[in-house]
Amino acid sequence: RRALGSLGKSRAKFISAEETTGVTFDDFAGQEYIKRELQEIVRILKNDEEFQDKGIYCPKGVLLHGPPGTGKTLLAKAIAGEAGLPFFAANGTDFVEMFVGVAASRVKDLFASARSFAPSIIFIDEIDAIGSKRGGPDIGGGGAEREQGLLQILTEMDGFKEFTSQVLVIGATNRLDILDPALLRKGRFDKIVRVGLPSKDGRLAILMVHARNKFFRSEKERDALLQEIAELTEDFTGAELQNILNEAGILTARKDLDYIGREELLEALKRQKGTFETGQEDSTEIPEELKLRLAYREAAVAILACYFPDPFRPFIETDINSITSQPNMRYTETAGRIFARKSDYVNSIVRACAPRVIEEEMFGVNNMCWISAKATLEASRHAEFLILQTGMTAFGKAFYRKHNDLVPNLAAKLEALRDEYMQYAVEKCSSVLREYHSAVETITDILLEKGQIEASEIWDIYKRAPRIPQVSS
Numbered sequence: 204r205r206a207l208g209s210l211g212k213s214r215a216k217f218i219s220a221e222e223t224t225g226v227t228f229d230d231f232a233g234q235e236y237i238k239r240e241l242q243e244i245v246r247i248l249k250n251d252e253e254f255q256d257k258g259i260y261c262p263k264g265v266l267l268h269g270p271p272g273t274g275k276t277l278l279a280k281a282i283a284g285e286a287g288l289p290f291f292a293a294n295g296t297d298f299v300e301m302f303v304g305v306a307a308s309r310v311k312d313l314f315a316s317a318r319s320f321a322p323s324i325i326f327i328d329e330i331d332a333i334g335s336k337r338g339g340p341d342i343g344g345g346g347a348e349r350e351q352g353l354l355q356i357l358t359e360m361d362g363f364k365e366f367t368s369q370v371l372v373i374g375a376t377n378r379l380d381i382l383d384p385a386l387l388r389k390g391r392f393d394k395i396v397r398v399g400l401p402s403k404d405g406r407l408a409i410l411m412v413h414a415r416n417k418f419f420r421s422e423k424e425r426d427a428l429l430q431e432i433a434e435l436t437e438d439f440t441g442a443e444l445q446n447i448l449n450e451a452g453i454l455t456a457r458k459d460l461d462y463i464g465r466e467e468l469l470e471a472l473k474r475q476k477g478t479f480e481t482g483q484e485d486s487t488e489i490p491e492e493l494k495l496r497l498a499y500r501e502a503a504v505a506i507l508a509c510y511f512p513d514p515f516r517p518f519i520e521t522d523i524n525s526i527t528s529q530p531n532m533r534y535t536e537t538a539g540r541i542f543a544r545k546s547d548y549v550n551s552i553v554r555a556c557a558p559r560v561i562e563e564e565m566f567g568v569n570n571m572c573w574i575s576a577k578a579t580l581e582a583s584r585h586a587e588f589l590i591l592q593t594g595m596t597a598f599g600k601a602f603y604r605k606h607n608d609l610v611p612n613l614a615a616k617l618e619a620l621r622d623e624y625m626q627y628a629v630e631k632c633s634s635v636l637r638e639y640h641s642a643v644e645t646i647t648d649i650l651l652e653k654g655q656i657e658a659s660e661i662w663d664i665y666k667r668a669p670r671i672p673q674v675s676s
């Protein structure tokens with residue numbers, strides 16, 4: 204055996220080599236029967252002599268097939284980790300290049316490296332890129348090249364004779380149907396294991412694995428929350444479930460909370476569903492013009508949120524990655540006991556006008572679209588609340604549940620007063636946006652470039668922006 208020290212610096216860049224993966228079967232949750240099946244292979248790999256005496260041979264190749272993100276790579280690493288063997292990994296797509304002879308020579312390199320550290324594990328992800336049926340349609344180009352590579356894999360696998368120089372080859376694919384049957388013959392990938400989507404219990408078990416290094420208020424609360432998430436995530440893969448917990452952790456840190464709560468988990472789930480959907484369909488791509496409108500809307504909302512900050516509900520971040528009729532700006536949960544003054548209510552009316560005011564300003568009064576249409580509705584709701592339910596306006600000190608409760612003459616009075624507040628709010632809002640026009644442009648540019656922006660950056664821009672003084676009317 205060569206010194207393992209040289210392993211990490213494999214001369215071939217397309218091979219990633221690990222002396223030990225450190226991954227165990229405990230890291231893979233759900234689908235217990237898969238682990239039982241693979242456990243047996245690990246036992247054979249570990250006690251080669253004992254099994255050899257009994258005439259039991261380790262399969263030369265194991266093929267894991269199933270959708271992306273279901274843990275095939277994780278399982279391959281767990282086999283290596285449990286058996287304590289070095290792990291050589293490559294991706295089928297790296298073999299296929301247009302240069303003649305590259306594929307075959309890369310396959311040779313991979314097997315030679317693994318063999319010099321045998322017993323060891325070779326992992327070839329996306330093996331269909333090189334191992335698809337010969338003579339089929341030449342989808343990616345390089346058909347002859349691919350064929351050479353495939354023949355080389357077959358030659359290499361047939362070449363292991365002695366058990367003592369055992370190299371176990373693990374392949375992964377989500378296209379079992381296009382694999383060349385020669386690969387599946389006895390003495391090659393003769394063990395085929397399907398890795399499917401996890402069941403509800405499986406999903407809960409996977410969530411538990413990835414919750415190990417996360418903080419929850421109590422074990423009881425953690426179990427209840429994860430149970431709920433497991434129920435809401437049919438058809439999710441292990442990788443997606445892991446993402447949800449990671450994202451929830453990030454949201455928790457951003458809000459400066461100590462524990463992951465229900466709100467963070469559900470928000471993370473929503474985001475994961477979002478990426479899942481947009482990742483699948485290109486038709487959800489947002490047209491450029493709409494992106495520009497969304498960016499201006501979010502920028503205007505951000506500036507107003509800085510100008511009239513809501514002390515009970517600081518903002519976190521915003522983006523232009525989804526088309527919504529309401530602003531995308533996200534806020535923390537309302538915190539503390541609220542002592543809102545009249546000016547706080549009035550300011551909330553001004554803030555709510557931002558999408559409408561900016562769109563009119565930038566695109567013209569006859570060229571507005573529905574992404575700002577809800578803004579006026581929202582603003583008038585705030586105004587009605589102030590007038591009807593706080594007793595803080597000229598309307599009087601009574602409390603009315605809603606507009607419909609009013610007798611006709613009061614309704615007219617309400618509308619007149621509401622219009623007054625609305626007019627003030629629109630004027631104030633456009634004066635703030637004109638004053639901070641340069642900051643609006645800066646935030647818009649960042650949103651168009653990066654898709655999103657965080658509170659800290661918004662505050663930075665707001666504080667430093669050159670301002671255009673407005674004459675108060």
Ligand code: ADP
Pocket residue numbers: 230231232233270271272273274275276277278375409412440441442443445
């Ligand atoms: P594949 O190779 O099938 O595309 P991966 O093994 O790369 O999937 O999965 C990505 C990550 O998702 C893993 O590293 C692991 O953290 C997580 N994961 C997927 N399936 C499971 C599972 N069954 N149990 C625990 N974690 C999982």
